[in-house]
Each structure stands twice: as C-alpha cells, then as structure tokens.
Amino acid sequence: MSEANAPRVRVLVADDHPVYREGVSRAIKARPEFELIAEAEDGRRALELVQELNPDVAVLDVQMPGLQGNDVLHAIKRDGLPTRVVLLSAHLDSETVYRAVASGAGAYLSKESSRERICDAIAAVARGEVVLSAEVQAGLASEIQIRERDQRPALTPREHEILVLTANGHSAPDIGKQLHLSQSTVKTHLKSLYEKLAVNDRAAAVAEAMRRGLLE
Known part of the structure; x- marks a missing residue:
C-alpha cells in the first residue's frame, strides 16, 4: 500500500490548557497523514475517549486534573488497549520519565518541543518506535544507572x-x-x-x- 493510500493515524489530544491543546491540535490537523478524532481537557475524559474511540495515538499532558498522563497510560496498558501514548511534560524529572518509559510510553517530550517535533513523534510512535527528546535522554540514562546501583547490595x-x-x-x-x-x-x-x-x-x-x- 502506498503512503498516499495508507490509512491516516487517528489521534487524540488531552491537555487542560486550552491554548496549548488547540496549538497541538491545529498542527495535527495540518498533517495529511493524521486524523484528529477527539480532544479532552482532563485525564479522566481522555481515558473515556480512548476506551470509546480506540485512537492509534493519544497525546497526553503528564500533569492533568482527574487522572494524570501516567495514570491514563497505566490504564491503557492494564486493559490491553492498542492505543500508543505520547506524553508531554513541562517537568522532565528523570524518575517520572523512567516510570513512563517503563510503563510503555511511546514518546516523552518536553512541552517546549516544536509542533513539528511533536507531530514527527506521533508518526514515529504510530509505527511502533520509541521517541525521547534530547532533554530527557541524559536524565533517563542517569536514572537507569542509579536504579542499577540500587539493585546491587553494598557488600564490604x-x-x-x-x-x-x-x-x-x-x-x-x-x-x-x-x-x-x-x-x-x-x-x-x-x-x-x-x-x-x-x-x-x-x-x-x-x-x-x-x-x-x-x-x-
């Protein structure tokens, strides 16, 4: 099947900041390979829409009222839903990133990432790839090393x-x-x-x- 005839990636966007959400949604609508099927203003509504609509990719703010992005991700994986998840966050602490990646997030990006970068991540995640912005990679590597050391008991x-x-x-x-x-x-x-x-x-x-x- 050629790219022109390939089915469009069905995307859901959830963020409690209307201006930011609208900006991301607008960028998604501008990409011919995407179909924006729903928007949500909080995590609980996002999960309901994922369960109802089965989007290919859900773009979720990590910090949302109701349920946070990681909570929605956990529920998606727990229930065996096919939706892949792109997490966006203004806070890139390494422990949160580690938990998200370990839980099965397809991408973790800074909310300061360009709209183009976010859309590219959606496309990559829809293909089954994992995307981490440069801002989180060093912190994630550090967290993995810390956890590896913590698993090793301190022997004399x-x-x-x-x-x-x-x-x-x-x-x-x-x-x-x-x-x-x-x-x-x-x-x-x-x-x-x-x-x-x-x-x-x-x-x-x-x-x-x-x-x-x-x-x-």
Whole structure:
C-alpha cells in the first residue's frame, strides 16, 4: 500500500490548557497523514475517549486534573488497549520519565518541543518506535544507572572477596585458610551475604550474585 493510500493515524489530544491543546491540535490537523478524532481537557475524559474511540495515538499532558498522563497510560496498558501514548511534560524529572518509559510510553517530550517535533513523534510512535527528546535522554540514562546501583547490595570488600571464593567452589574452611580468618568469622560474613542477597544457602547466593552482576 502506498503512503498516499495508507490509512491516516487517528489521534487524540488531552491537555487542560486550552491554548496549548488547540496549538497541538491545529498542527495535527495540518498533517495529511493524521486524523484528529477527539480532544479532552482532563485525564479522566481522555481515558473515556480512548476506551470509546480506540485512537492509534493519544497525546497526553503528564500533569492533568482527574487522572494524570501516567495514570491514563497505566490504564491503557492494564486493559490491553492498542492505543500508543505520547506524553508531554513541562517537568522532565528523570524518575517520572523512567516510570513512563517503563510503563510503555511511546514518546516523552518536553512541552517546549516544536509542533513539528511533536507531530514527527506521533508518526514515529504510530509505527511502533520509541521517541525521547534530547532533554530527557541524559536524565533517563542517569536514572537507569542509579536504579542499577540500587539493585546491587553494598557488600564490604571482605564480603565480596568471600563471595568470589564461594562462587569458585571453595568451602568455608578453605576460605578461612586462604584469607587467614577463623571458620566462625567466615560463617559470619556468609550470613551477612545471605541477608543482603535475600537467600538461604551458598548455591542461591552465587546464583543471585550472578543475576545482579556482582561477580563481573
């Protein structure tokens, strides 16, 4: 099917600021590949329209009365609706962006983005792509790194040393000899390791440590 004959992307826009919403809607109407099918002034009405009309793409302000953009996104994904979501926000804090992307947002853009940029994102999201504005990419990368670190328990150097030896198949007495520690001291460190990794035995400790990247 040629682009000229391709069905138009059906779009819904939701924002509680009339002037901003009208500006985005006007830009969408100007693009021949789009069909603006509805507008909403709050999140609850936006969700009702998504459920009723099944737009291809919903363009949602993150901060809306009733339901916020992330709440609408969550409901769309929870109910298995096919609508893809473009989120617009004046606040680009990394935690909010991370939650939105993790929840399945197709795009996350600053509300200061040009209308052309927003329309290009709608087209990309309709194709199944993910779009993040340059303003949010660095913050998102930082948030991912922070969360990755938070998933790794803070082991002491001695605990890490014992963990590595345990992973290499050494018993507690062997580890004690190699590190010049008493067997009871080694067992104390192992107990601490188990607690930090939320496991009950050596095999589980090694498996969990590998999963969390602690043996790299």
